[in-house]
Amino acid sequence: MRARTFGAHVALIIYTLIALFPVWVIVINSFKNRQxxxxxxxxxxDKESFSLIGYQTVMQQGDFLLYFQNSxxxxxxxxxxxxxxxxxAAFALSExxxxxNTLMGLYLAxxxxxxxxxxxxxxxxxxxxxxxxNTLLALILVYTAQGLPLxxxxxxxxxxxxxxxxxxxxxxxxxxxxxxxxxxxxPLIRPALATVxxxxxxxxxxxxxxxxxxxxxxxxxxxxxxxxxxxxxxVTNWNAVLAALTLAILPVLVLYLIFSRQxxxxxxxxxxx
Amino acid sequence: MFKRPHILVFLAPAVxxxxxxxxxxxxxxxxxxxxxxxxFAGLDNFRTLFGDPRWSASFWNALGNNLWFFVVxxxxxxxxxxxxxxxxSSNRLRGAAFYRTAIFVPTVLSFVIVGFVWKLILSPIWGIxxxxxxxVGLKSLxxxxxxxxxxxxxxxxxxxxxxxxxxxxxxxxAAMISIPEEVIEAAEMDGVTGWSQFxxxxxxxxxxxxxxxxxxxxxxxxxxxxxxxxxxxALAGPNSATDILGTFMFRTFFGFQxxxxxxxxxxxxxxxxxxxxxxxxSLYLFLVHRRLRRYQF
Numbered sequence: 391m392r393a394r395t396f397g398a399h400v401a402l403i404i405y406t407l408i409a410l411f412p413v414w415v416i417v418i419n420s421f422k423n424r425q426x427x428x429x430x431x432x433x434x435x436d437k438e439s440f441s442l443i444g445y446q447t448v449m450q451q452g453d454f455l456l457y458f459q460n461s462x463x464x465x466x467x468x469x470x471x472x473x474x475x476x477x478x479a480a481f482a483l484s485e486x487x488x489x490x491n492t493l494m495g496l497y498l499a500x501x502x503x504x505x506x507x508x509x510x511x512x513x514x515x516x517x518x519x520x521x522x523x524n525t526l527l528a529l530i531l532v533y534t535a536q537g538l539p540l541x542x543x544x545x546x547x548x549x550x551x552x553x554x555x556x557x558x559x560x561x562x563x564x565x566x567x568x569x570x571x572x573x574x575x576x577p578l579i580r581p582a583l584a585t586v587x588x589x590x591x592x593x594x595x596x597x598x599x600x601x602x603x604x605x606x607x608x609x610x611x612x613x614x615x616x617x618x619x620x621x622x623x624x625v626t627n628w629n630a631v632l633a634a635l636t637l638a639i640l641p642v643l644v645l646y647l648i649f650s651r652q653x654x655x656x657x658x659x660x661x662x663x
Numbered sequence: 664m665f666k667r668p669h670i671l672v673f674l675a676p677a678v679x680x681x682x683x684x685x686x687x688x689x690x691x692x693x694x695x696x697x698x699x700x701x702x703f704a705g706l707d708n709f710r711t712l713f714g715d716p717r718w719s720a721s722f723w724n725a726l727g728n729n730l731w732f733f734v735v736x737x738x739x740x741x742x743x744x745x746x747x748x749x750x751x752s753s754n755r756l757r758g759a760a761f762y763r764t765a766i767f768v769p770t771v772l773s774f775v776i777v778g779f780v781w782k783l784i785l786s787p788i789w790g791i792x793x794x795x796x797x798x799v800g801l802k803s804l805x806x807x808x809x810x811x812x813x814x815x816x817x818x819x820x821x822x823x824x825x826x827x828x829x830x831x832x833x834x835x836x837a838a839m840i841s842i843p844e845e846v847i848e849a850a851e852m853d854g855v856t857g858w859s860q861f862x863x864x865x866x867x868x869x870x871x872x873x874x875x876x877x878x879x880x881x882x883x884x885x886x887x888x889x890x891x892x893x894x895x896x897a898l899a900g901p902n903s904a905t906d907i908l909g910t911f912m913f914r915t916f917f918g919f920q921x922x923x924x925x926x927x928x929x930x931x932x933x934x935x936x937x938x939x940x941x942x943x944x945s946l947y948l949f950l951v952h953r954r955l956r957r958y959q960f
Contacts, residue, residue: 395753395754395756395757398750398753398756399756399758401746401750402747402750402751402756402762402766403762405747405762405766406762406765406766408825409765409766409768409769409825409829410765410768412769412777412780412781412784413768413769413772413780415780415784415791416780416783427789428789431789431790431791431794432791432794432795471676471680474676475676475677475680476677478672478673478674478676478677479673479674479676479677479678481673482670482673482674483674486667486670488667488670494674494678498677498678498681500686501681501685501686503878503882503940503944504689504937504940504941504944505882505886505940506684506685506688506689507886507888507909508689508692508886508933508934508936508937508940509685509688509689509691509692509933510688510692510916510929510933511688511691511692511695511916511926511929511930511933512687512688512689512690512691512692512694512695512930513684513688515691515926516683516684516687516688516691531680531683531684532684534680534684535680535681535683535684535685536685538677538680538681539681542677566669567669568669568672571673592771595773596771596772596773596774596775597773598773598774598775598888598889598892598893599888599889603917614773614775617773617775617776618775618893621775621779628789631779631783632783635776635779635780638773638775638776639772639776642771642772642773643768643771643772645771646767646768646771647764650764650767653767654760654763654764654767654833657833657834657837658833658836658837658840659837
């Protein structure tokens, strides 16, 4: 038995190294001078080869802080809308029996399988007509629409699991339907909201397509688009490229490590159903 | 419904945003594919796309590449995902949470980072890949994989597998840990252990998870764009060897270098992608999903 787990560990360690190796190579080399990057790409930076020149170039040239701020605004705003609107719609669908209930559920679920990207041509025309191109609002609207179907689907599963006694008691006490939703139901589904938040956040933060098409202007660039443009311009400046990559990896990595337990729990509990 | 206005209030924001930004543009795009400029053109754009040699060559190339991209995912990603999940779920493995977290890291990185990182590593100039092959005496195997027509697409597909293998691993892992102890014990009592236990007991139970992963991969692959754009540019080089439907649509819609942007043809390609995804999803729902037995305990 011990021999078998030993084999499992060896295989998993090898795969973990394959998964992390590229990130590791980029990060250690971003702290080296140019000669060391080329001479010994796999060595750790030491007293001789340590250099921050790449980070200096990035900080002087690129507007990383602005891009970071834009990404943060877009992600937080979209996430808030997805969670709030999604929970409200999920509540309406799971709590009340009304005509067209099932049909509405199906209509909203369509978006889980059909990618919003296929509507890009008309989305761009609509945004231009509304004067919203090159604004962060355009991105927020698109990501809200993109995130809603899955959020509604997952949240209504959770909501139908809440016992009705509590809600009936609330109604007896004269609470309005809105207070029942905000004061009784929302606090109860917090774990589900956290799971949905993580699932929604990662694709929004990483998206390149819509920033590239809807909001490519300098002042509204997201960090993903900003990094892409920067890497394109500085292909030959290896210090700057490696530093930019490290800076771009950092925020997602930190977010992931903070929320990883929630993400993994969400995937495992969601799939078991 | 009108006697209970709160239902409307709860539904309205989600339905309005979803309809205005997602459903209407989807139909708007389908509609645009039937026009040429302002004039209604029927199926002319589709005829051009499939029939005009200048268009059809690029289209069939992109479609074929897209299919190969998907095939590589299916034959590489699923077995690795299953193997990792099986190792992770083997009896009370210490440190399973650490491995899971680490192997999932590439999945949360953006395509921009992933594409560029691999471009650097595989680059003949920097030479991490040739250097490492040299260290084990296999330097003769090294090729500029991303720069050769014969290898570029497969290389990119493998990079994408590297990035996303965490998802099948997680879903299959979830399916495996939900197999009840009694089932495994009963199999062991009958002398079914090790590999035959995996093939005869566990694999049939995780088939639904594999089905879901396959359809998610299908939708993701036929809608892909970012990785190719980031690592090979909008022209999807070398010599269009890595051009897939997503990059083809982007170039057509926006124009690139000497080519002028054409919203109608862009919408036509998007409509074809829509049809492909719709057919794939329907086939899955009606043929595969219904036949997979749901195991209830």
